[in-house]
Structures are given as structure tokens and as C-alpha cells.
Amino acid sequence: MKKLLLSTAIVSSALFAGSAMAQTTITGNLDIQFKSISADTAMQSQRGFGRESQINIQNKGKLNNGMDYAAGFSIEHDGTDRDTTQSFNENTYINITSGNTTLHVGQDHIQNSQRTLANFVGLIAEDITNSDAANNAPAGDIFLDSVGGNPWASYGVGIIQNIPNIGALSGLYVTDSTAVAATTADASGNGNVGADDGLFDGNGESAFEVGFVGSLGVKGLNTHAFYNKQQKTNSGTATDRDIKGTNVGASYNFGQVTVGYNNKKTEFTTVNSETKQHEYGVAYAISPTLTLGANYTKAKNNSLASATDAESKSIALGYNLGPVALTAQYAKTENITGVGTTTNDDFDVAIVRLSTKF
Numbered sequence: 001m002k003k004l005l006l007s008t009a010i011v012s013s014a015l016f017a018g019s020a021m022a023q024t025t026i027t028g029n030l031d032i033q034f035k036s037i038s039a040d041t042a043m044q045s046q047r048g049f050g051r052e053s054q055i056n057i058q059n060k061g062k063l064n065n066g067m068d069y070a071a072g073f074s075i076e077h078d079g080t081d082r083d084t085t086q087s088f089n090e091n092t093y094i095n096i097t098s099g100n101t102t103l104h105v106g107q108d109h110i111q112n113s114q115r116t117l118a119n120f121v122g123l124i125a126e127d128i129t130n131s132d133a134a135n136n137a138p139a140g141d142i143f144l145d146s147v148g149g150n151p152w153a154s155y156g157v158g159i160i161q162n163i164p165n166i167g168a169l170s171g172l173y174v175t176d177s178t179a180v181a182a183t184t185a186d187a188s189g190n191g192n193v194g195a196d197d198g199l200f201d202g203n204g205e206s207a208f209e210v211g212f213v214g215s216l217g218v219k220g221l222n223t224h225a226f227y228n229k230q231q232k233t234n235s236g237t238a239t240d241r242d243i244k245g246t247n248v249g250a251s252y253n254f255g256q257v258t259v260g261y262n263n264k265k266t267e268f269t270t271v272n273s274e275t276k277q278h279e280y281g282v283a284y285a286i287s288p289t290l291t292l293g294a295n296y297t298k299a300k301n302n303s304l305a306s307a308t309d310a311e312s313k314s315i316a317l318g319y320n321l322g323p324v325a326l327t328a329q330y331a332k333t334e335n336i337t338g339v340g341t342t343t344n345d346d347f348d349v350a351i352v353r354l355s356t357k358f
Helices: 002-020 125-129
Strands: 023-038 046-062 068-078 092-098 101-107 156-163 167-174 207-214 221-230 243-254 257-267 274-287 290-301 310-320 324-334 347-357
Touching: 125 290, 125 310, 125 324, 125 347
Parallel strands: none
Antiparallel strands: 023 046, 023 347, 046 068, 068 092, 092 101, 101 156, 156 167, 167 207, 207 221, 221 243, 243 257, 257 274, 274 290, 290 310, 310 324, 324 347
């Protein structure tokens, strides 16, 4: 009994010692926006409010071997989300760092291909045209946000190598490209595939992503380059192939002006089916708190009949009020479905957005 008490005391002492060296923080963000969409067809003209909210719980400190660690997860709830099982499947990670090398285990935290360096104020083309509710306009756009199979949205293992004054290299491998993780047990309580035993095996295939983010040692320059590939499904269809994605971008700031370009590409499972997207952006800092930005995005899927460029042209004004930022944006989109013969897929969109972080 004394031996058991002594062992328990030692373990408890070690745990509390570790906690004393750690730092826990709770942060979050909230975006509330009003969007108005106008089209020639009355049924496709919509207006209303949207919301994005997220709470981040993070902890960092030292391991007992002297290495650094960081861990955390986020609680996200957007718009009309009612699927609470997805609320915890974002920004979940445990990282262990030694020098300039970090081992990453988790989901949606490692640097990844969901980014652009050609939109500085306001929403990107995909978010401008996106609508959550059924029958709301616009819908069915071909604009790319992420590329390829999006392995960063799944649980996996990765490594980040920081190169001082240059940037960071990263690699990520996931065994299953399905994003959600095990959260519930079956009725018998014995656990099953995708249950509380932590085993998850969905319908996705394995995937990897490699990338670089950094300035390359040049003041004012930002660059990124990513490549990912998801293994093709074992369906036996002769036309099936791996899903591949690339995202390359660069921006440069000189004084009050910033310019940027981004190139995205996704090769889909069907042979000769791919979307290529070009993004161009510029921003002018009118004052330390007021910035004017413009973006032009075009995308084309070569597998569509009568394939034509989908285009988005937008201008936005951002006003920084310290803890709150106000953004007003106007966009004109054309042929968002990428099919030249389709009618009623041109829209005028106006957005006013309030954002805060805490």
C-alpha cells in the first residue's frame, strides 16, 4: 500500500511539474457579414447575414527532456451549421519541436495549400460565390480554394523544417483522406471502425502534401509552393487516376503597394479532367488603418462541354478599427459554372463584413 501511494505521489508530482512549465491560452475570432447577390433571374437574387465563429484552445511548454511542445484544438461553428460532430475537427494538433525541426500529429494545423498570395482585402473568389442554403445563388462555381485531395484536412503525421531567414519546408502524410475522426462508440459499447477506440477507416485513400512557405531572404517578398497527391480509388475503372494538386504563389510589398499572383491546379480522378486557376491581386495602403484592394480570378475546367473561363473581379476597402475590422467589397462574377452555354450564372455581389479577434 505504501509503495502504491509513493508511486502515485511521484506520478502526480511529475504531472504537476509539467503543468507548471506550460502556458495555456484561449483565443477566438468572430466574423459577421451581410451579402447581397443580384442576378437577372429574380429567384437567384438573394440577401442575408452569415457568420463564422471559432474558439482556439492551445497549450505550449517544455517536455521533461527539454524539447518544446505545443498542442491544441478549435471549436468552430459557421453559419447554419448543425452538425456538432464536425465542430471539433479543425486545428487539432500535438507538435514536438527540437531546434528548427517540428514533428506534427493532427489535422488542419500544419502549413498547407489552402492559401493565396493574390487577395489582400476581402473574400476570395470561391467565398464570394459560395452560398450555404439550398437554392440560393450562386451555386456550382468551379473556383478553387484548396487544391487536389486536401490532405491537410485529415488526421496525419508531418514534419516542418524551419530554415532561418529563408522559410519553412513541410511534409504531411495521411492514411485516409476523409477529414472526420473517430468520435462515438457503437450501441454495444464495444467500439467499431470509426468508434471511440480511436480507429478510423473511411472511404478515402492515403495522400501526402509537401510544401514551402517563406521570403527566400528577400525583404518584402512572400512565396509558397505546394504539391499534393491522393491515391486513386481501387474501383477498377480504367479511367481512374490519382488526384493531384499544385498551388504556387508570390507577393511583393514595396512601400504602400503590394502586388501578388497565385496559380492553382487540380487534376481530378477522371483522365483529362482538371481545373486551372490564375489569381491576380493588388493592394494600396491609403493610411495605416485604411487599405484598398483589388482581385481578378479566372478558372477553367477543360473537361466541361463548351468550357469557358469563370471570372471574378472584385474591389474591397478594409478599415482597421483596432479590435474590430470593417470590410466592404463589391464583385462581379461571370460564367461561374465554367460552361459557356449556361445562362444566369453571372452575378453582382456586395458584401459588408465585421471581424474581430479575441
